[in-house]
Amino acid sequence: MARTPVRESSPGGTQSVERALSVLSAFTEEHPERRISEIVTVTGLGQSTVSRLVGALLSLGFLTQHSRSGLFGIGPRVVTLAGIALNQSPVHQYSRQLAQNLAASLRLGANVAERHGSDLFYLCNFEGVNAPRPSTLIGRGGPLHATALGKALISDSTEDEIIELIGKSYPAYTRHTITDLAELTEALGEVRSQGYSTELEELAFGRACVAAPIRDRSGQIVAGLSVSGPLSAMNLATRQDELAMTVIEHADQVSLSLGYHATTTTSR
Numbered sequence: 001m002a003r004t005p006v007r008e009s010s011p012g013g014t015q016s017v018e019r020a021l022s023v024l025s026a027f028t029e030e031h032p033e034r035r036i037s038e039i040v041t042v043t044g045l046g047q048s049t050v051s052r053l054v055g056a057l058l059s060l061g062f063l064t065q066h067s068r069s070g071l072f073g074i075g076p077r078v079v080t081l082a083g084i085a086l087n088q089s090p091v092h093q094y095s096r097q098l099a100q101n102l103a104a105s106l107r108l109g110a111n112v113a114e115r116h117g118s119d120l121f122y123l124c125n126f127e128g129v130n131a132p133r134p135s136t137l138i139g140r141g142g143p144l145h146a147t148a149l150g151k152a153l154i155s156d157s158t159e160d161e162i163i164e165l166i167g168k169s170y171p172a173y174t175r176h177t178i179t180d181l182a183e184l185t186e187a188l189g190e191v192r193s194q195g196y197s198t199e200l201e202e203l204a205f206g207r208a209c210v211a212a213p214i215r216d217r218s219g220q221i222v223a224g225l226s227v228s229g230p231l232s233a234m235n236l237a238t239r240q241d242e243l244a245m246t247v248i249e250h251a252d253q254v255s256l257s258l259g260y261h262a263t264t265t266t267s268r
Contacts, residue, residue: 054072058075061075086138099124106243107128112224113226115150119142131228131233146171147209147211149211152213155191155213196248207234216255
């Protein structure tokens with residue numbers, strides 16, 4: 001993802017903070033390890049500035065340096081802060097054990113996500129025996145239009161709100177991805193009607209997902225809960241109704257914990 005270089009002449013006392021954060025932001029899912037020269041290129045800062053900031057971040061534990069390669073990476077202090085942030089989230093507190101139990105009972109992946117701006121953000125991710133992953137989804141983002149969780153998160157949004165949030169046309173990840181507003185609007189109508197969303201090879205070939213929204217005390221959608229896995233394990237052709245009802249029930253349990261009480265019965 002392209003980043004706007006931090007200006008060396010940024011005014012005020014926030015300059016050092018902006019520069020330090022730009023160094024940390026140079027580390028991404030695609031580039032978890034960096035050389036000083038790469039950080040210079042990504043941030044637009046001078047080499048002496050980057051070297052000084054990297055040294056300070058190393059001493060504070062926000063970065064680490066691998067002894068064999070000499071490359072820099074995210075340090076343990078960042079993980080500590082991430083844990084603090086997660087543990088302060090009511091959604092995370094109420095959904096974590098439920099999602100873990102769901103992954104164990106269904107042998108599929110179980111996930112919980114919130115919406116941050118125009119992307120979803122994973123709060124919980126548990127692997128099932130039939131849906132292993134080489135790395136965690138926690139902390140990662142994802143597209144709203146191409147995921148079951150994303151569609152659950154924006155299922156109550158009006159057309160104008162969707163346009164303001166993600167526009168009218170969307171990138172395709174596979175030939176099954178929804179790429180225009182009309183198709184997305186129709187899909188969200190189905191989510192509202194049945195109470196859950198599906199994803200069938202829309203983000204990645206060979207994978208499927210079923211998700212349901214989580215609501216807070218006011219009735220607003222604040223998160224989504226899903227089960228996911230390979231097509232063979234999900235087997236939506238015969239298991240969609242079963243998985244959908246299970247996901248809805250677990251999402252509703254989290255919603256109740258957050259203070260939500262439905263006043264009317266919705267069609268599912």
